[in-house]
Amino acid sequence: MSTSSIVFRKELKDTLRDRRTLITMILFPLLLFPVMMSLSSSFIVSHEVEALARTLRIGVLQGGGASGFASLAGGEEGVEVVPVADAEEGRNLVLADSLDALVAFEEGFDSTVAALGSTGVLVYMKETEDRRIEAGRVLELLDLYDEELREERFRTLGLDPSVCFVLSVETVNLATTQERLADVVGGILPYMFVIFCFMGSMYPAIDLAAGEKERGTLETLLSSPVDRMQILVGKFGVVVLTGISSALVSLLGLYAGIRYASAVPQEFVDMVMSILEPSAILLLFSLLLPLTVFFAALLLSISFLARSFKEAQSYIGPLFPVIIIPAFIGLMPGMRLTAGTALVPILNVSLATRAIIAGKVPAGAMALVYASLAVYAAAALVLCSRIFGRERAIFR
Amino acid sequence: MIEVIDLVKSFRATGRRRREPAEADRGDLIFAADGVSFTCAPGRVFSLLGPNGAGKTTILRVIATLMRPTSGTVRVAGFDTVSRARQARASLGFLTGSTRLYDRLTPNELVRYYADLHGMEPHRFREGRDAIFDLLGMEEFADRRIGRLSSGMKQRVSIARTVIHDPAVVVFDEPTTGLDVLTSRSIIELVRRCRSEGKTVIFSTHVMSEVSLICDDLAILHRGRLLYLGTFGDFTAGLGGAPLEEGFIRTLREAVE
Numbered sequence: 212m213s214t215s216s217i218v219f220r221k222e223l224k225d226t227l228r229d230r231r232t233l234i235t236m237i238l239f240p241l242l243l244f245p246v247m248m249s250l251s252s253s254f255i256v257s258h259e260v261e262a263l264a265r266t267l268r269i270g271v272l273q274g275g276g277a278s279g280f281a282s283l284a285g286g287e288e289g290v291e292v293v294p295v296a297d298a299e300e301g302r303n304l305v306l307a308d309s310l311d312a313l314v315a316f317e318e319g320f321d322s323t324v325a326a327l328g329s330t331g332v333l334v335y336m337k338e339t340e341d342r343r344i345e346a347g348r349v350l351e352l353l354d355l356y357d358e359e360l361r362e363e364r365f366r367t368l369g370l371d372p373s374v375c376f377v378l379s380v381e382t383v384n385l386a387t388t389q390e391r392l393a394d395v396v397g398g399i400l401p402y403m404f405v406i407f408c409f410m411g412s413m414y415p416a417i418d419l420a421a422g423e424k425e426r427g428t429l430e431t432l433l434s435s436p437v438d439r440m441q442i443l444v445g446k447f448g449v450v451v452l453t454g455i456s457s458a459l460v461s462l463l464g465l466y467a468g469i470r471y472a473s474a475v476p477q478e479f480v481d482m483v484m485s486i487l488e489p490s491a492i493l494l495l496f497s498l499l500l501p502l503t504v505f506f507a508a509l510l511l512s513i514s515f516l517a518r519s520f521k522e523a524q525s526y527i528g529p530l531f532p533v534i535i536i537p538a539f540i541g542l543m544p545g546m547r548l549t550a551g552t553a554l555v556p557i558l559n560v561s562l563a564t565r566a567i568i569a570g571k572v573p574a575g576a577m578a579l580v581y582a583s584l585a586v587y588a589a590a591a592l593v594l595c596s597r598i599f600g601r602e603r604a605i606f607r
Numbered sequence: 608m609i610e611v612i613d614l615v616k617s618f619r620a621t622g623r624r625r626r627e628p629a630e631a632d633r634g635d636l637i638f639a640a641d642g643v644s645f646t647c648a649p650g651r652v653f654s655l656l657g658p659n660g661a662g663k664t665t666i667l668r669v670i671a672t673l674m675r676p677t678s679g680t681v682r683v684a685g686f687d688t689v690s691r692a693r694q695a696r697a698s699l700g701f702l703t704g705s706t707r708l709y710d711r712l713t714p715n716e717l718v719r720y721y722a723d724l725h726g727m728e729p730h731r732f733r734e735g736r737d738a739i740f741d742l743l744g745m746e747e748f749a750d751r752r753i754g755r756l757s758s759g760m761k762q763r764v765s766i767a768r769t770v771i772h773d774p775a776v777v778v779f780d781e782p783t784t785g786l787d788v789l790t791s792r793s794i795i796e797l798v799r800r801c802r803s804e805g806k807t808v809i810f811s812t813h814v815m816s817e818v819s820l821i822c823d824d825l826a827i828l829h830r831g832r833l834l835y836l837g838t839f840g841d842f843t844a845g846l847g848g849a850p851l852e853e854g855f856i857r858t859l860r861e862a863v864e
Contacts, residue, residue: 217723221712228711228752427706431768434671434778435724436697602674603618 214437218445222419226449232414236453240407240461245468262344269349270295270304272315280314280356287352305335312336312349324360400465401564404458404495405538405557408503411457412450412510413527419446420514421523429605443511443599447592450507451500458499462492494567498560501584505556506534508591515598518607541565553579556587608807609647609670609776614679616640616665616831629830639665641831642679647807647824649775652798654818654839655811656855657828663811664703666828667780670809671701684775684807697725700774702765702794704784710754714745714764717753718771725772732771739767743793759790766797776807783817795820815852819843827858834862 226232270293271281285292293310295301301313313335317323323330332353338346365372423429432442469480510527517523534557540546541561548562559580566572598604617636629637639662647653655663668674669681672692681688684698709717718739722732740746743763748756753764769777779798783791798821801808812818818825818839825842827835835842835858846854 214724217720221709221716221720224716225709225711426708427703428709430668430671430673430703431701431706431721432724433673434696434699434701435721436693436726437724438693606668606674 214441215444215448218437218442219448222415222446222449223452226415226418226453229414229418232418232453235414236411236457237460240411240457241464241467243403244461244465245471248468258341259344262342263348264289265345266291267311267345267348268293268309269352270301270310270313272296272298272301272313273320279359280316280353283356283359284352290348290352302335305337308337311342311345314349314353324364327364399542400568401561402538402542403461404499404564405502405534405560407457407461408454408499409506409531409534412454412503412507415453416450416507416510416514417517417520417523417527419449420511421517422520424515424517424605424607425519433605439599440596443596447507447511447595450511451503454503454506455496455499458503459496491567494572495564498563498567498580498584501581501588502557502560504588505584505591508588508595512591512595512598515595516604516607537561548573548576548580550576550579553577554583556584559583608649608682608684609653609809610680610682611643611645611666611670612680612682614640614643614666614669614681615677616662616669616674617677638662638831640669640676640679643828643831643833644679645826645833645836647776647809649807650802650805651823652802652808652810652821653824653826654822655809655826655828656813656815656818657811658813658859660830661828662831663828664780667701667703667778667809667811671699671778672696697772698775700769700772700777701780702769702778702782703780704782704786705780706765708753708761708764708768710752712753713750714740714753714756714760714767715749717764718767721768722771727772735771735773736767739771743767758786759793762786762790762793766793770797770801774806777801777809779808779810781811781813783812783814791817815850815855819851827855829859829862832862834858 267290269284269290271284272295273281281292281294284290293304295304295310295313295315298313298315301310301315304310305313313333315333315335317331317333320330320332334349334353336342336346336349361375362372365374423432433439469484509530513526513530514523517526537555537558538561541558546552546558546562548559548566552562553559553576563572563577563580566577616639618639620635620637641662643662643666645653655666657663665674669676669688670683672683672688672695675689683695686692686695686698688695712720715736718736719732722736727735740749743766745760745763745767748760753761756764777798779794782794786794795817798808798810802821802823810817810821822839825835825837825839826833842854843851849857
C-alpha cells in the first residue's frame with residue numbers, strides 16, 4: 212500500500228466518524244431537496260386552496276350605474292359585494308385590508324355603455340405575490356361582466372357576438388421539457404451542487420489541517436518517514452472525496468424528493484429524470500471534480516495557515532459569499548456560456564451545467580471550461596503544497 | 608546517536624516582537640539556536656534544560672527534521688536531517704507534551720497507522736504491538752475510541768505510538784507537561800527503558816526533579832546558546848551540595864551578567 216493511501220484511509224476513517232462532517236456532508240445534502248420540495252409544494256397547495264376558498268370582499272363604487280356588476284358578483288359563490296359611496300373611503304378600506312378590492316366605475320357608466328361607447332373601471336387592490344390568486348378572481352369577475360355587456364350590445368345591434376373574433380390564435384409549444392425548464396431548474400441545480408461541493412469539503416479541510424495543527428498531531432505525523440507531498444495527497448484525496456460525495460448525495464436526495472414528494476409538477480419530474488441520465492450525470496461530475504479539486508486545495512491552504520479549527524472557520528466563513536455570488540450570477544436569465552464566462556471559476560461550472568441540462572453543450576466553450584478549471588485547480592494545488600512545505604505556516 | 612554541529616536557527620520576528628525586540632535579537636531576527644553543538648550517545652539520556660523560550664523545542668524540531676537549520680549540521684543515527692531527512696525520521700521516535708491524539712481512532716488503529724507510516728512488516732508489527740500493549744496494560748482499552756479514554760490511558764497510547772517502530776533515537780519535548788504525577792512517572796519509566804535498550808534519548812524539560820531522575824548528560828540552554836554542556840555528574844559535583852535548581856539559576860545569572 213502506498214503511503215498516500217495509508218494517510219488517505221486513516222483520514223477517511225477519521226472523517227467518517229466525525230458527526231459534524233457527516234451532518235454537512237451527507238445528512239444535509241440528502242435531506243435538503245426532499246424537505247424543501249415537500250414543504251414548498253405543501254405550502255403552495257395550501258395557500259392556493261385557501262386563496263380560492265376565501266370569501267372575497269369587493270367594494271363597488273357605482274358612480275354612474277353598472278348595477279349589473281354588483282348583482283353578477285354578488286351572485287357568485289364566495290364573493291361579498293360591499294357598496295361604497297366614496298372612492299377615498301373605499302381606497303382606505305382596501306389599504307386597511309377590510310376590502311380585497313375596490314371596483315370604481317366611471318361617472319356616467321350606464322349612459323356611455325348605452326351610447327355604444329367605451330368606458331373605464333378602476334380597480335384598487337394590493338397586488339402582492341401572495342394576493343395573486345385573489346386579484347385574479349376579481350379581474351375574472353370583471354371579464355365576465357365585460358362579456359355580459361358585450362353580448363347584450365351585440366344582441367341590441369342584432370349581431371352574433373362571434374363576429375368580433377377575426378383571428379383565432381393558438382400556439383403549439385415545440386420546446387422540449389428540457390428547454391422549457393433549463394433556465395429555471397438548470398440554474399438552481401448547479402448552484403446547489405457548487406455549494407454542496409464546497410460545504411462537503413469544508414469541515415474535513417479544516418479538521419485535517421488546522422484541526423491537526425491544533426491537536427499537535429501534525430508534528431508527529433511529519434516526524435514519520437513520509438514525504439510531505441504524500442501526506443498532502445492523502446489528506447487532499449479525502450477532502451475531494453467528501454466534496455464530490457456531498458454533491459452526489461444531494462443528487463440522490465433530489466431523486467428521492469422527486470419520486471416521493473407529492474404535488475411535484477409532472478414537467479419538473481420529467482425534467483429531473485432526464486438530468487438523471489447516466490451520460491448527463493457523468494458530464495456534470497466531470498465538471499464538479501476539477502471544481503472540487505480547486506475548492507479542496509484552496510480550503511486546505513487556508514486551513515494550514517490557521518492556528519486552530521476556530522481560526523480556520525473564521526477565515527473560511529467569508530469565502531461563502533465569494534463562492535455563492537458567481538454561482539448565483541449563473542442563475543440570472545440571459546447568462547450564457549461564452550469564451551469570457553467560461554474562464555470565470557464557479558460561474559463557468561454553473562453555466563456549463565445549465566447548458567448540459569438544456570441539452571445544448573457548446574463544444575468550444577466547454578473545452579475552455581475544462582481547461583480553465585484545470586489551470587485553477589493546478590494553481591490552487593501548487594499554492595497548497597507551497598504552504599504545507601513552509602515551516603512558518605506549519606509552526607505558526 | 609544525535610550529532611548537532613554549530614546549529615543556528617533563526618526566525619524573522621513578526622508583530623509585537625518586531626516592534627519590541629528582545630535583548631538577544633539581531634535586527635528583526637530571533638535566534639532560537641545560536642551556534643549550538645552537542646552529541647547524544649546511545650544508551651544515555653541527554654537532558655536539554657532551559658527556561659521557557661530558551662530554544663529547546665526549536666532544536667528538537669530540527670532534530671526531528673520538522674525544521675531546517677539556518678546553518679550547521681544535524682545528524683540522526685548518522686543521517687543528515689536535511690539531505691537524508693526520510694532516513695533520519697525512520698530512526699526517530701518523537702513525543703511532545705503538547706501533542707494530543709486522534710480522538711476518533713482506537714489505540715489499535717492509531718498504533719497501526721504509525722506502524723504503517725514507518726513501513727513495518729506485518730509480523731514485526733504484531734510482535735512489537737503485543738509486547739508494548741502488554742507492557743503498558745493497554746489491551747483492555749485497545750478498541751475503545753481514544754476520545755473516551757482517561758489522560759493516563761491516552762499517555763500510554765502516545766508512548767506506544769512513539770516506540771512502535773523500535774526507533775534508535777527518541778526525542779522527548781517536555782513530555783510531562785500537564786500530566787499528573789502517576790502519568791509523568793510512566794514517561795520517566797519509558798525514558799529509562801529506552802536507555803536500557805541502548806537507544807539514544809534526548810529529553811527537554813524545565814522541571815529539575817525530572818532531570819535528577821533520569822539525566823546522564825546535561826545541556827543548559829538560554830536564549831539559543833549552551834551555557835553548560837557535560838555530564839550530569841560533573842554538574843552536580845560542581846554545586847558543592849547545593850540543590851540542582853540553585854545550580855541552574857546560578858548558571859543562568861552568570862550568563863546574564
